[in-house]
Amino acid sequence: MEKKEIMALLLAGGQGSRLGILTKNTAKPAVRYGGKYRIIDFPLSNCINSGIDTVGVLTQYQPLMLNQHIGIGIPWDLDRKSGGVTILAPHVKGGEEMGDWFMGTANAIYHNLEYIDRYDPEYVLILSGDHIYKMDYSKMLEFHKANNCTATIAVLEVPFEEASRFGIMNTLDDDKIYEFEEKPANPKSNLASMGIYIFTWKKLREALIEDNKVHSNSDFGMHIIPKMLADGETLYAYRFNDYWKDVGTIESYWQANMELIKTVPEFNFYDKFWKIYTKTDNQPPQYVGRGAKLQQSIASEGCEVYGEVHSSVLGPDVLIKKGAVVRDSILMENVVIEEGAVVDRCIIDRNNIIGKGAVLGEGENIPNELKPNIYNTGITVVGENSVIPDGVHIGKNCVIYGKTSVEDYPNGVVASGKSVIKEESRL
């Protein structure tokens, strides 16, 4: 096995439960973003664009979509003879009765020591599949080497009033870290960890082995970083000043998508030398028909628009029929909006048909009754593979999941804050 100077480990096992029905059958990193992409495309593209050609993707929660999406890594040029992309799932090891699940971020890496050792790397880059950003990891590696670090942690300056929501790095003047505080009530600094770490592998390897003897849920933020600080290792904060978005909640997910439709969006997709790659099976152009209106929106391959679309994000193969109106919404792959339907401030997951004349997203902003902490900003969400019958009216903060029929809508209405869930689901 060829030795690698640096390899990446991408933690893609999380559910992202605050994305509600969107992550019912899909791990968060596989959720679509910006029409044609999936969240994991961003760290994967960053890796190859930074010259990192060996990436282990650690999966656990609902990995099917991720496995299909990543395959052997062709879209990211990660199909390699040496290195390339490897999907790492929890497994039973020889001599064990039962295998172990990944119990924490560092524990997940600990379970894959053998995989990493095969490449005998000098450094490992730890990433998560939860964020939208473009970052040159090779510059971070230079910084790590220049400061002779054991660990380098990418940080973002956040407003002080929000700092208590993050893992905060307390640093000296030269950004050397002396303390890490997870969600501090009274933050001393506003440097928030982005969950992106470079470790010198030899040091991390030792720390993982020792910490996993003590903590079965070994975690980078909770255990490994504090342990390294306590051991007197050199840790530095690496400042990142560009676009970085956590798309962890329904509202932030919606916002991050809507930023893309601005005339000059903050996040630039058009960078020739830092492309974001994704898997596309079929890449036809899109067609805009006679009488259609498509404004302040982005649309992906294979879309056909005959109706009106304003301020929206359309994924691949979306069909908007005549007389339909879509506003302030995100439509993922293969969604059909039938004639005369109105969709207002909704997120509609893949493979959906919205019936003729149906109206979605009307009425008052009443939080969802079942999950008020998830659906509360007026956005109605339709889960994947659902059906919305003709002519029904659906309010705000509603959740629709499964093949619903007219009987599920008393008087043809689902009021704001109500849900229709047709299959056993954890919502």
Added chain:
Amino acid sequence: MKAVGIILAGGNSEMRLGDLTAFRAAAAMPVGGSYRAIDFPLTSMTASGIGKIAVITQYNSRSLHDHLVSSKWWDLGRKKGGLFVFSPYTSMDNSSWFRGTADSIYQNLTFLQRSNEPYVVIASGDSVYKMNFKKVIEYHVAKGADLTIVYKNIENEDLSKYGVMQMDEDKRVIDFEEKPLEPVGHSVSLGTYVIGREMLIDLLETIIAEGRYDFVRDIVIRLRKKLKIYGYEFDGYWRSAGASISEYYRTNMDFLDKDVRDLFTKQEPYIDTKPKDEPPAKYNMNADVEDSLIGSGTIVNGRVEHSVLFRRTFIGDRAVIKNSILMEGCYIGNDCVVENAILDKNVVVTEGKSVIGLADTPLVVKKNDVI
């Protein structure tokens, strides 16, 4: 029924397509907003189970090589079989351009000799269609044919640029005329053939030794009585993107028709092409697009009507694009008018300028030109 494929992409089409092929082979002509002409025969072959394909190039092959070099997009990056791209080369005893279509296959005869598939499917690289070659091969076998020519009945059109064939009731070809002044019938050869591999090797060795180099003239026409040549009727969509500028224009405009578009983009097998990883297209505040095909990565601010925009084009504020084809990377500034035009790759129309052609003869603007 196993077969290898040969795609003839070497024709010099400068006469027919003018400036559009100054930098590219006809087989590399951009089609339908996302594709190149060769994607259509290539996908037809792979979807018909043909896993070993030779593309024979000659003129301006750079763009074609660039398109084909990583053959994995057609699932042809294989140890067994895969994609072979042949260009003319020099050797100890031979240094020549291909002297004709038959010669271009003959000079790469090892490709056929090192295969063991019983049949060969030959197709031209600049036609737009979707064909199931399995059916053609089955037909070829059932007829006991030496050579099967795929044809299409084309009516109400000038056939003088095509090969026109006559058949008896059994579909056996009795006459074949290349570019006839007075065509008899309307059965047009699509330049697509099925032939036994060993028979093809024998025929090529025989005619080349006699100093004959052209597949149509020296095999199809000259040997039409000696060989059992049959016609196979294809009644699907077919157009030669490389036949002329007006045919090229029509081929692209055909994609605005739902049936044609659906055939290639919504019905499997989908047409495979090299991915360019462009972001979604963007329609800004005052965008006004109607009856048009829009490629990925395009940004529209003005009006686009009845046009085909390839990838990564930019349309400025208040600009008007009508009845036009804009290839990849075109930039149209504010307040421009582009009508009845074909803009080759990376053409820039600066603010306020107009490019207007005639309805029946679109104006062609050369690659990289700035207006």
